Amino acid sequence: MLTDLFSPSVQHSLDLAGIFVFAISGALLAVRKNFDVFGMAVLAEVTALGGGLLRDLIIGAVPPAAFTDLGYFLTPLFATLIVFFLHPEVERITKAVGVFDAAGLGLFCVAGTVKAYEHGLGLTFAATLGLATAVGGGVLRDILAHEVPSLLRWDRDLYAVPAMVGSAMAALLIHFESLDGTTIVAPVLTAFVLRLMAMKFHWRAPRAWHRRSAATEEV
Template sequence: MTFPFDIALVWLDLVGVFFFAVSGSLLAARKQFDIVGSLLLASLVSLGGGVIRDIILGATPPAAFSNPAYLVPPLLATFLVYFLFSSVERFTSLLVLFDAGGLALFCITGTLKALSFGVNPVAAVLLGVTTAVGGGLLRDITANEVPQLFNSRDLYAVPAFSGAALTTVLWVTGAFNAVTACVVAALVFAFRVVAWRRSWHIPLAVNGWHRAGVDSGESRGRD
């Protein structure tokens, strides 16, 4: 890996950490956690996926523990939500938007780091997805929420798979650069948000099963 690539990867990672951290703090606020609980949930969602990725790659200690810069976004997100949440709490889609931003960036950075470590393309895609959805899974379980990853009425992992696969193809073909990275991130973000807004979903685990309330015509409200 070249030095400029390392720097770009860290900055993309940090932006993704901030987006996910805000989503964690917003959920903590809506659950009426105290500020310490907000910080812990923000840290868990924003750093959890990267820690899992680094441990699998053998990049120890994980970046979240070896680089103090990774501790700044959760702190910043916690205090921003603490001071601003009262004025934005009516926007129920805000958490999803920040979560989608983190998902879009982490599926790229997770895949890139795996590829830079010499992992084969298929495994790199899987690690990219793990990085993207791992933190959100930990956040939802900790906050006693149904994990978005297992929500049959929504798409969460599929946008991450798409972004990781596109990143891998661009890397292998030599077409990956700052412009294409932005395009991939924008596509994943838009895919995730539109899927959420329109309640897109994929078939259930067993053919013939139906989603209660969705296939019968009941629609979920979106703010």
């Protein structure tokens, strides 16, 4: 059980940290899209809470934490205010979005895996739901911002794979009864660093084997 692994305060802090960094990435993307402050807040809330809502509905943790904990709702608004007044120069926004998104990816894939395991899912399905927790908010963010989700585009750097690795590492640590407040840093950092390296070196997943189509991607 999750309560056996971490104290309630540690669990809550981990969730809020993931919510905050994902909200930052959502609000920064809204700035890049020239949204107003309301649009920034909406994109921040959806990015931060979308994956967690999906996770909680699937495991039957209802009402979802996003609707029972005021901190979950207010944290994205706080992130929006920070971005509204202190966002980087326009030419640096894309890089900032990527870094914060990678941080949220690492935090949420692990938090989602652990919470799913707490609610009785096997390790394989817990890791799968950890992946969904990590990428769900980003997918909704991109859709609302009128972009094809990075998760689905062959010409974008690896996004889901780092979350898969982080989730799998968390599941393995649970399996070997080695997950605690110290070792949890390993899967979070691994997913975060893998995502950053994918962005830096443009690592991409392969397309269909012996793909012969000359069709280009529609923009």
